[in-house]
Amino acid sequence: MRMRSAERMLHKEVRTKADGRRLILYGREPVTADGAPSPSPDRIDSAAHFRWHPFRGEWVAYAAHRQHRTFLPPPDYNPLAPTADPAQPTEVPAGNYDVAVFENRFPTMHPEASEAPASLTPTRPALGVCEVVVYTQDPSTSLGALPVDHIDVVLEALADRYRELGGRPDIAYVMPFENRGVEVGVTLHHPHGQLYAFPFIPPVAAVELGRQADYYRDHGAGLLQAHIDAELRDGRRMLFAGNEAVGFVPSFARYAYEAWIAPRRAAPSLAALAAGERRDVARALKTVLLKYDGLWNKPMPYVMVFHQAPTDGKAHPEAHLHIECYPAYRMPGRLKYLAGSELGAGVFTSDTLPEAKAADLQAVQVDLGEGVSGVEGVGTG
Amino acid sequence: MRMRSAERMLHKEVRTKADGRRLILYGREPVTADGAPSPSPDRIDSAAHFRWHPFRGEWVAYAAHRQHRTFLPPPDYNPLAPTADPAQPTEVPAGNYDVAVFENRFPTMHPEASEAPASLTPTRPALGVCEVVVYTQDPSTSLGALPVDHIDVVLEALADRYRELGGRPDIAYVMPFENRGVEVGVTLHHPHGQLYAFPFIPPVAAVELGRQADYYRDHGAGLLQAHIDAELRDGRRMLFAGNEAVGFVPSFARYAYEAWIAPRRAAPSLAALAAGERRDVARALKTVLLKYDGLWNKPMPYVMVFHQAPTDGKAHPEAHLHIECYPAYRMPGRLKYLAGSELGAGVFTSDTLPEAKAADLQAVQVDLGEGVSGVEGVGTG
Numbered sequence: 107m108r109m110r111s112a113e114r115m116l117h118k119e120v121r122t123k124a125d126g127r128r129l130i131l132y133g134r135e136p137v138t139a140d141g142a143p144s145p146s147p148d149r150i151d152s153a154a155h156f157r158w159h160p161f162r163g164e165w166v167a168y169a170a171h172r173q174h175r176t177f178l179p180p181p182d183y184n185p186l187a188p189t190a191d192p193a194q195p196t197e198v199p200a201g202n203y204d205v206a207v208f209e210n211r212f213p214t215m216h217p218e219a220s221e222a223p224a225s226l227t228p229t230r231p232a233l234g235v236c237e238v239v240v241y242t243q244d245p246s247t248s249l250g251a252l253p254v255d256h257i258d259v260v261l262e263a264l265a266d267r268y269r270e271l272g273g274r275p276d277i278a279y280v281m282p283f284e285n286r287g288v289e290v291g292v293t294l295h296h297p298h299g300q301l302y303a304f305p306f307i308p309p310v311a312a313v314e315l316g317r318q319a320d321y322y323r324d325h326g327a328g329l330l331q332a333h334i335d336a337e338l339r340d341g342r343r344m345l346f347a348g349n350e351a352v353g354f355v356p357s358f359a360r361y362a363y364e365a366w367i368a369p370r371r372a373a374p375s376l377a378a379l380a381a382g383e384r385r386d387v388a389r390a391l392k393t394v395l396l397k398y399d400g401l402w403n404k405p406m407p408y409v410m411v412f413h414q415a416p417t418d419g420k421a422h423p424e425a426h427l428h429i430e431c432y433p434a435y436r437m438p439g440r441l442k443y444l445a446g447s448e449l450g451a452g453v454f455t456s457d458t459l460p461e462a463k464a465a466d467l468q469a470v471q472v473d474l475g476e477g478v479s480g481v482e483g484v485g486t487g
Numbered sequence: 488m489r490m491r492s493a494e495r496m497l498h499k500e501v502r503t504k505a506d507g508r509r510l511i512l513y514g515r516e517p518v519t520a521d522g523a524p525s526p527s528p529d530r531i532d533s534a535a536h537f538r539w540h541p542f543r544g545e546w547v548a549y550a551a552h553r554q555h556r557t558f559l560p561p562p563d564y565n566p567l568a569p570t571a572d573p574a575q576p577t578e579v580p581a582g583n584y585d586v587a588v589f590e591n592r593f594p595t596m597h598p599e600a601s602e603a604p605a606s607l608t609p610t611r612p613a614l615g616v617c618e619v620v621v622y623t624q625d626p627s628t629s630l631g632a633l634p635v636d637h638i639d640v641v642l643e644a645l646a647d648r649y650r651e652l653g654g655r656p657d658i659a660y661v662m663p664f665e666n667r668g669v670e671v672g673v674t675l676h677h678p679h680g681q682l683y684a685f686p687f688i689p690p691v692a693a694v695e696l697g698r699q700a701d702y703y704r705d706h707g708a709g710l711l712q713a714h715i716d717a718e719l720r721d722g723r724r725m726l727f728a729g730n731e732a733v734g735f736v737p738s739f740a741r742y743a744y745e746a747w748i749a750p751r752r753a754a755p756s757l758a759a760l761a762a763g764e765r766r767d768v769a770r771a772l773k774t775v776l777l778k779y780d781g782l783w784n785k786p787m788p789y790v791m792v793f794h795q796a797p798t799d800g801k802a803h804p805e806a807h808l809h810i811e812c813y814p815a816y817r818m819p820g821r822l823k824y825l826a827g828s829e830l831g832a833g834v835f836t837s838d839t840l841p842e843a844k845a846a847d848l849q850a851v852q853v854d855l856g857e858g859v860s861g862v863e864g865v866g867t868g
Contacts, residue, residue, distance in 0.1 A: 159739040160702075160710060161695045166741050167828075167836045214828065214836045226717045226738040283827035291824030302828060309833030314542045321541075329541060336607045357607040358540040360547050411831030432830060443672025444825060446664030447548075447595065447683060449813060450792030452690030455548045455595045 116262050119203070125149045127211070131203040132263040134255070139201025143189045145179070150211055154232035155222035164309045167214045167232055186240050186296035198240055204256060205263045207301070210236040215302065235271055235303035239264065239282065245296045248405065249284065250395025252297075253475055257388040264301070264412070265376035265384070271303040272375075272417030279304040279311060279416050287407025289434040289441060299410075307416045314413060318424035328372040330426040343464035346393040351386035353394045355464035360454035362436035362463045363401070365394045368428035374415035375427055389474055391429060396472040398433060407434040497643050500584070506530045508592070512584040513644040515636070520582025524570045526560070531592055535613035536603035545690045548595045548613055567621050567677035579621055585637060586644045588682070591617040596683065616652055616684035620645065620663065626677045629786065630665065631776025633678075634856055638769040645682070645793070646757035646765070652684040653756075653798030660685040660692055660797050668788025670815040670822060680791075688797045695794060699805035709753040711807040724845035727774040732767035734775045736845035741835035743817035743844045744782070746775045749809035755796035756808050770855055772810060777853040779814060788815040 119131045121142035126149055129142045154169035179185070180194070188200040198206040215234025222229035241249050241260050249257065264282045272280045284299035285292045307315065321329035337343060337354045345365060346353035353367045367390045369383045379387065398406035409432045415425035436442045436458065447453050500512045502523035507530055510523045535550035560566070561575070569581040579587040596615025603610035622630050622641050630638065645663045653661045665680035666673045688696065702710035718724060718735045726746060727734035734748045748771045750764045760768065779787035790813045796806035817823040817839065828834050 157739045159741065160714065161698050162691075163694065163698050164833055164835075166739050167834055168840055169836065169838055170840060171838060212838075226714065226721060281827075281832055283831050285824075285826040290826045291822070292826075300827060302832065302834075304832070304834070310543075310831060311833075313544065313833075317542050317544050333541065333607065340607060358538045358547050360540065409826050409830050411827055430831070441672070443666075445666040445671045445673075445790050446662075446681060446792055449790050450664050450691060450811070451662055451683065451685065452545055452692075452694075453548055453683075453685070454545075455550065457550055457552060457593075459549055459551060 116259065116266070117203075118266065123208070125211075127209040129198070129209075130207040130263075131199075131201070132205040132207070132259060132266070133203040134259060135202060137201070137203045139199040139203055140189070141199055143192075143195035143197065143199055145185055145195055145197065145211070152213060152216050152219065152232075154214060154216055154219050156230045156232050157222075157225050158227040158229070160227050162309075165230070165306065169212070169214045169232060171212050184245055184294070184296055186238070186294060186298055187245050188243050197238070198243075204242070204259045206240040207237050207263060207267065208240075210238050210300070215304070230305075233276055233305045235274075235277065235301075237267065237271075237301040237303075239267075239299040239301055241297040241299065248286075248297050248395070248399065249299070250392055250399060252392075254385065254388050254392055257392055258385050260299075261376055261379075261384050261388055261391075265379065267301055267303075268375050268377045268414060268417070271301075272377075274303075276305055277303045278418040279307045280414060281308065281311070282412040284408075284410040286410070287405065287434060289407040290409055292407075307418060311413060311416070315416070315422065315424060318426070319422075322424040328424065328426045330368060330428060331370075331372050334368060334370060342461050345397060345464065345467055346390040348386040348389055350383045351390040353390040355460045355467065357460055359460040359463070360456070361432045361442055362456060362458050363398065363406070363431075363433040363467065364460075365398075365431045365467070366428050367391050367394055367431070368426060372426040374422060374425040376412070376414065378427070387427075387429075389476075392474060393472055394431060394467075397467045397470040398431075400470040400472060401466060402438050408432055409434075497640065497647070498584075499647065504589070506592075508590040510579070510590075511588040511644075512580075512582070513586040513588070513640060513647070514584040515640060516583060518582070518584045520580040520584055521570070522580055524573075524576035524578065524580055526566055526576055526578065526592070533594060533597045533600065533613075535595060535597055535600050537611045537613050538603075538606050539608040539610070541608050543690075546611070546687065550593070550595050550613060552593050565626055565675070565677055567619070567675060567679055568626050569624050578619070579624075585623065585640045587621040588618050588644060588648065589621075591619050591681070596685070611686075614657055614686045616655075616658065616682075618648065618652075618682040618684075620648075620680040620682055622678040622680065629667075629678050629776070629780065630680070631773055631780060633773075635766065635769050635773055638773055639766050641680075642757055642760075642765050642769055642772075646760065648682055648684075649756050649758045649795060649798070652682075653758075655684075655798075657686055658684045659799040660688045661795060662689070662692070663793040665789070665791040667791070668786065668815060670788035671790055673788075688799060692794060692797070696797070696803065696805060699807070700803075703805040709805065709807045711749060711809060712751075712753050715749060715751060723842050726778060726845065726848055727771040729767040729770055731764045732771040734771040736841045736848065738841055740841040740844070741837070742813045742823055743837060743839050744779065744787070744812075744814040744848065745841075746779075746812045746848070747809050748772050748775055748812070749807060753807040755803060755806040757793070757795065759808070768808075768810075770857075773855060774853055775812060775848075778848045778851040779812075781851040781853060782847060783816075783819050789813055790815075 119137040121129045123144040124147040156165040213236035215232045219231035343355040415422040500518040504525040505528040537546040594617035596613045600612035724736040796803040
């Protein structure tokens with residue numbers, strides 16, 4: 107299958123692994139690759155289900171996985187690297203492609219989740235999709251270090267996932283995200299993200315969309331668009347001000363180095379971006395991520411989450427695609443712990459101001475590798 | 488001042504530190520102590536303010552503290568231990584008392600918070616109170632290891648704080664909590680908790696109270712009371728079933744070893760407990776905390792939060808005092824990380840079931856030190 111864009115074509119190849127899981131390869135060049143490897147031919151049993159938390163009004167996911175066959179990988183085994191030795195298959199093949207997506211072997215949600223057992227509160231099968239998004243075949247790089255062209259492929263692949271998964275009648279919300287670094291629990295360093303396709307709009311997205319819908323109703327315009335305009339006028343927290351996309355530390359940042367990336371136009375999802383917009387989002391994203399890593403000259407651990415319009419079949423004029431990045435550190439060597447105030451009250455506390463932290467990031471010079479200077483425009487002096 | 492209870496009197500002594508902060512000493516015996524020490528005579532400047540997060544609809548607290556005088560404590564300096572050497576004052580005096588409460592030297596909220604600077608979204612002064620609650624003079628014990636009598640004093644002191652701080656017109660919510668262990672960011676091992684008195688009902692409490700209010704309106708009874716009844720009937724997750732209080736892993740636990748402690752009766756706050764109820768809550772709390780520490784024979788790090796009725800002047804028949812405990816580990820040596828799903832979506836994921844984790848805790852035998860056996864009653868066989 108080939109997907110046309112205003113700029114260049116994206117090639118897509120769908121395969122099925124021996125254990126039944128889906129593998130999708132994306133590339134700017136025609137995709138060629140050796141089969142669809144899997145670490146094990148056995149499908150993992152999943153007794154995944156949701157239980158209702160009646161005090162918080164949210165679903166909690168339980169997924170107790172049972173593995174039929176013991177799998178003891180060698181110490182240097184990287185399941186996200188292209189398979190080099192067919193006797194030790196990884197999750198992705200050797201070959202010619204840029205980005206690989208496959209169904210998670212240990213999913214929290216599953217398209218064929220079994221009946222949910224009864225509990226004291228309502229339960230439901232954990233129907234949904236969990237995919238792994240391998241950004242590149244190179245195990246030693248990072249999303250931010252990839253060329254803008256390649257980040258653009260990642261974003262276009264995620265746009266394709268949004269269209270395909272969001273098109274399912276049982277999927278209400280498609281959320282790409284990345285957990286990066288041991289500080290947020292990730293031991294696999296190969297550059298990759300994940301994607302959860304939920305059967306409901308998850309609580310954090312629901313809260314944000316609710317506020318955006320209120321604003322849209324009252325103003326006939328988008329809350330994020332208004333905030334981006336205000337950030338641009340203020341300028342003190344801007345990290346990237348492109349023609350079509352921006353990156354900034356929001357004035358109400360909860361994490362010290364929190365940054366948001368968004369198209370200027372209120373495009374509801376990655377799939378709604380024009381090619382030029384998507385490319386500028388790639389630039390904004392690359393700028394923010396390179397500034398993170400350049401800040402203390404070491405990879406910054408973070409949680410990064412894409413916010414898009416729900417795919418619940420309803421109109422969402424309030425939605426405006428954006429990426430929220432939550433770096434784990436607040437100072438060199440000082441993690442931000444979520445404790446009583448944050449987890450117990452929902453009140454984030456910071457001993458620094460967003461303006462000061464944005465200035466730290468503004469001072470980090472980055473090279474987008476496009477041979478264009480001054481793209482960042484604002485606040486990098 | 489002396490406060491009478493059905494059982495025994497609680498003595499209370501209020502003092503003012505050199506830097507103006509309040510110190511309160513509580514004891515079952517008459518309080519005698521040497522003054523009101525302070526690590527420094529200088530008041531810390533606080534430019535604390537809240538900014539409105541328009542997408543989440545919540546306040547974010549910024550408190551950039553400026554210390555006038557450099558304070559370099561010796562390596563073994565414990566600011567929460569009774570002052571032994573007047574040349575090195577701590578936060579609490581030597582003397583005769585059980586529990587000490589003082590205003591935090593580096594508060595997130597402050598009773599005289601200055602004007603809030605303008606920002607892109609609404610701001611307000613961080614008016615409020617942050618107190619430190621020193622559970623005991625003994626630096627080497629823990630809340631759970633204290634005698635039931637002593638835990639009862641801690642709870643009665645917190646009840647007094649609820650009444651006093653909640654009685655202020657500018658305080659809408661009084662939240663005692665404890666962050667325990669380096670895993671949740673606490674480097675001070677002297678047994679202590681904290682107390683935040685907010686000028687608004689914080690988001691997490693507001694969500695829980697909203698659900699409880701819905702239930703109360705529909706059923707004319709409390710949601711937590713109904714859930715406690717259901718947990719008692721089920722029995723598989725009970726950790727303590729006393730005559731007046733219970734401790735259990737909720738069927739919808741978000742953290743592997745999450746436990747809730749509550750009076751059976753829907754008492755809205757610690758201040759509303761009868762002496763016998765409060766003592767049974769102390770037993771339930773001690774049971775849960777000892778089971779945590781006994782599980783792997785090492786102190787379990789946790790975040791523990793008290794949920795009480797707001798003090799906003801409105802009626803809250805839906806409120807039911809309870810304590811929620813979130814242990815940091817999900818397996819020996821395996822922390823529960825909050826990442827994309829939890830922070831980005833608000834969907835907690837667990838690879839274990841509450842029933843299995845409750846069974847782990849039920850298997851830990853604890854001695855309440857009251858010479859009574861079988862108090863736990865349910866599920867300890």
